[in-house]
Amino acid sequence: MAKVTANYEAMLVINPALGEEAIAAIVERFKSLIETNGTLAEVDEWGARRLAYEIDHITEGYYVLINFSSAPDLPAELVRIANITEGVIRSLVVCKDE
Numbered sequence: 001m002a003k004v005t006a007n008y009e010a011m012l013v014i015n016p017a018l019g020e021e022a023i024a025a026i027v028e029r030f031k032s033l034i035e036t037n038g039t040l041a042e043v044d045e046w047g048a049r050r051l052a053y054e055i056d057h058i059t060e061g062y063y064v065l066i067n068f069s070s071a072p073d074l075p076a077e078l079v080r081i082a083n084i085t086e087g088v089i090r091s092l093v094v095c096k097d098e
């Protein structure tokens with residue numbers, strides 16, 4: 001029998017040049033998306049940190065770690081939305097149950 005829900009962890013790296021309001025809007029967008037389709041456990045904003053390597057001439061990123069539980073189709077949707085969201089440099093969603 002397949003799992004109905006699983007625990008996931010999403011990491012977003014946002015361009016800090018957008019400003020505090022734009023970063024907060026992006027984080028709120030992902031939080032609301034998770035809350036409507038799953039259960040939000042924790043949002044940990046790490047803040048601006050230096051990237052390990054330059055991405056599109058950007059050397060710093062604003063890191064946000066989101067823990068949540070949902071059905072297996074939500075992580076793919078989060079990655080899709082992160083890829084088309086202006087200002088998100090990188091994103092990664094992993095299953096924590098394994």
